[in-house]
Amino acid sequence: MPENNNMKNTFYLLIGGLLVLAACSGKNPIEKKKEELSQLRTQYKEVKDKIVALEKELSEIDSTYDDGAERNAxxxxxxxxxxxxxxxTIEVRGTVASRTNVSMSAEMGGTVEEIKVREGDYVREGDVMIRLNTSLVANQIKEVKTAIELAKVVYERQKNLWEQNIGTEIQYLQAKNNYETLESRLGQLNAQYGKMVIKAPFNGIVDEVSTKEGQMAAPGYPLIRVVNPGDGYITADISEAYVGQLKKGDSVKIYVPSLDKEYGSTITAVGQSIKLANRTFMLEAKLPAAAKDLKPNMLVVLHLADYVNxxxxxxxxxxxxxxxxxxxxxxxxxxxxxxxxxxxxxxxxxxxxxxxxxxxxxxxxxxxxxxxxxxxxxxxxxxxx
Structure with missing residues (x-):
């Protein structure tokens, strides 16, 4: 009978092992190893507890056993x-932004006549960077200026005659209207001429020139990008679950994965409204002076303290x-x-x-x-x- 029981036990153990193997067969090797490690730890703890209990019993009945146990400590x-x-802390993904990161386009259509800068050039506010073909507008301005000279002479003579009660009022008003209309037309042409020239809106660096001389420039089509690296900041969207836990002046650590660098900074602004699209609010942090290598649109990870004890x-x-x-x-x-x-x-x-x-x-x-x-x-x- 004992032999039969041993055979049965052995059979059940084999069946149990096959079932475990079958259950694990559909799992990846990492999960299988994790499960095996967890099971071994459980078994180890059970065995260890039994060993400790036996050691305690032996130490109570055998005064010499402590010496042996001490060696096994x-x-x-x-x-x-x-x-x-x-x-x-919480980790939030953010990006590097710049308040002076501008992509500029032409307000008037025309052919790109001259590009005066290249990528990497430093420009000052007001510097001409791109000039479109202005010959048509320039000719119109010249014609209007000539017409204005004549209209002004006619207007001044009609005015003098009118003041001497010579001539009719309608002649005087017509001359005045013609002169003022041409002046207004000249102002419009000068404005158009100005729109054919793209100037730097602020001091910065030319980051991208996306056109070539001879190409047509259409209104709204990006031609050049100017960036001021010294006006950067960090921006991130924070879940509304953290409303009230972050405030202006709090410390923040900024980790840049692409550079594997970490910088210390502070929160400079916390949004006061929740965005309906993603239930978040805006947070801004100062870009550290030491973070000279950071570029606009780079990905960063913010470590924000939401609980302190x-x-x-x-x-x-x-x-x-x-x-x-x-x-x-x-x-x-x-x-x-x-x-x-x-x-x-x-x-x-x-x-x-x-x-x-x-x-x-x-x-x-x-x-x-x-x-x-x-x-x-x-x-x-x-x-x-």
Whole structure:
């Protein structure tokens, strides 16, 4: 009978193993390894707890056993618990922007006659950068100026005659109207002439020239872009869930993935309305003076502090473990001349990067096990490095 039972047990174990393999066959190798590691850790904890219990029983009935257990003590490191500043941050994607980043186009259609700048050139406000063919408008201006000279002479003579009560009023008014109409026409032509010349709107650098001499320029078609790198800032959209948690003057860290660099800055503006399209509000941060390599439209990651506790109890996240009862850490508890691992259940607050806030369960003066916390069990003998 015992032999039959052993055969049955062996059969059931084989069936169970096949079922586990079948369940895992549809998973990728990484998930399978994670599951295997989790199962091994669970088994290790169960075995470790049994070993500790047996060691405790043996130490009670065999006074010489402690010497042997001492040699098997787990080597760990420890951290004293003390209040410290805890900051929880959120990560938000943002972009580099510039208030003086302008793409300019022609207001009047015409042929590009001359391009006076190239990419990378520095320009001052008012400098001529592109000139369209102005010959037609220039000829019209010349004709109108000639007509104005005659109209002015006629108007002045009619005015003198009218003041001497010679001639009719209608002759005087016609001469005056003709002269003023030509003056207005000249003003319109001069305005058109000005629109055929594209000038720098501010001091900056020519970033892009998207036309060539001889090409036609249509109104609204971009011809040239001018950027002032010294007027940059960071902008980002923040979820409305963080309304009231961020304010002007708060510190912010700016990480630039493409450069693998991080800069410190401050919030300069917080939007006062929620965008209906994505339920976010606008946030702006100052572009640090040291961030000279940042260009408009570059992607950045903002680390914003949404929660600060000046006297928080916190521990490395890696030492916070969990079982069916909840989260816990191991303390290094003094026992006679030795130290043992003492399980302590805790309530967690927020976690930031590699640190977790402990709301309750720990107090100042406690000593938590750091390195080696995964290798101990409740009551296990430990040796602090």
């Amino acid at each position: 787990s080597l760990v490191s420890s951290i004293p618990v003390k209040p410290a500043r805890f900051v929880h 000046e006297n928080a109890i916190s521990v490395p996240t890696r030492i916070v473990l969990e079982d069916l009862k909840g989260h816990y850490v191991y303390l290094a508890q003094k026992r006679d001349d030795d130290y043992i691992a003492q399980k302590r259940y805790v309530n967690l607050g927020k976690s930031d990067r590699n640190t977790t806030e402990i709301v309750s369960g720990l107090q100042e003066g406690d000593v938590v096990i750091d390195r080696g916390s995964m290798l101990v069990a409740q009551g296990a003998l430990i040796k602090i490095q």
